[in-house]
């Protein structure tokens with residue numbers, strides 16, 4: 001049974017409009033899914049978290065019912081992802097029956113197994129983060145994560161025996177030191193585990209916008225509900241003998257679960273414990289990435305700094321923003337965003353290095369060979385090509401390791417080498433020469449330039465799916481740009497005689513805004 005590369009994003013609270021931070025995680029998942037697809041099967045799940053007090057409050061403030069509110073907002077989230085050239089395989093909403101069924105079945109299973117019990121919760125609650133907090137964890141009486149006011153709760157509740165899983169969690173963390181990345185987050189989670197775990201309240205009373213607890217009385221705590229989306233979407237049944245279970249285990253355990261660092265605890269401590277309680281395995285990797293900030297503040301923290309992600313994609317093109325998000329900082333770290341920074345990278349790296357390479361190559365090809373790819377002596381023995389034979393494997397390894405910046409730096413070695421060859425070999429001079437050696441050198445050079453661009457389009461496709469498809473089109477290619485790398489990326493595969501179709505600049509220059 002062939003395993004599928006299963007990648008997930010958090011499901012986003014649908015309490016307001018999506019912003020660039022939400023696009024960020026989703027784009028990263030898209031890059032991984034597209035990369036995995038160059039050598040196998042992948043499955044990419046995203047979606048929205050519709051229950052809970054935060055969403056209910058937002059709906060009430062807008063004077064609508066929570067369900068109507070969610071129905072109205074879902075298209076906005078989907079259109080944001082579309083605007084960023086994201087191609088997910090499934091988009092889950094937690095109000096869907098397929099999800100509610102699984103949450104109730106898991107609840108029943110845990111109750112039957114003695115993993116949950118009835119008690120009383122007394123403590124604080126942060127509505128923004130939908131998180132229970134012990135008094136001792138508050139910072140100046142406020143939520144330690146988002147800094148907002150917390151409310152006092154005192155209610156009967158169902159508790160999940162999280163504390164019973166502490167030893168197994170510690171063992172798991174020690175045996176798999178790379179299962180939580182980056183290392184800083186791993187260490188933080190280890191410190192929490194070493195400090196001890198409390199049982200977790202997993203129900204809410206006096207509050208109705210959630211999944212009913214079988215038997216009635218209260219609703220499931222929104223985080224308990226939300227985490228289960230990762231398995232409800234791929235059809236968890238818990239019945240080991242069923243065909244559905246076999247399908248489920250082609251996907252589960254997930255290969256990569258992407259989250260922002262503020263929700264690492266839910267995904268690396270609570271989530272594996274819940275999975276073990278129902279007899280499933282922990283995900284292979286939880287990667288908790290950093291925040292996009294403006295003036296040192298996480299975007300989205302206050303409404304004021306939420307960047308309009310639609311306008312951004314409009315201004316620079318979605319692919320250029322995708323490139324920026326992955327190129328700007330090592331994945332995992334926080335980084336600050338400004339339009340000026342995007343514009344600078346855009347003009348220098350995409351416009352000059354890559355865009356001009358396409359434009360110059362195709363213009364010279366038109367001039368020297370009427371636009372058709374020339375026939376070199378023997379393309380397969382190109383020394384230049386041989387230098388890059390290991391590049392695709394390197395790029396893929398970096399991408400699948402989530403070292404996006406390294407993947408781009410490695411790819412740029414080819415961009416730089418191609419540009420350097422134009423400067424060094426001066427095709428315009430070769431073209432003027434009457435001698436056959438120069439003519440052969442020109443053919444070899446122009447062939448390598450075309451072949452190099454073909455490689456670049458494929459290698460950059462996971463990161464810039466739309467612009468690379470345009471480069472592909474201009475190169476006159478009709479095979480798929482997202483094909484299998486092993487097969488397609490062998491130097492010399494570009495068929496001589498292919499007629500190129502130069503078009504508009506792939507990354508037209510943009511004006512850099514004056515710093516504010």
Ligand code: MSP
Nearest residue numbers: 010011012013021025049226227259260291292299
């Ligand atoms: N609904 C929960 C997640 C449940 S998953 C079972 C939630 N939703 S959220 O709407 O607040 O989205 C959080 C996620 O959005 C973060 O984990 C992160 O992936 C992304 N980001 C939100 N703001 C961000 C930044 N400023 N920077 C980077 N990513 C950001 O938490």
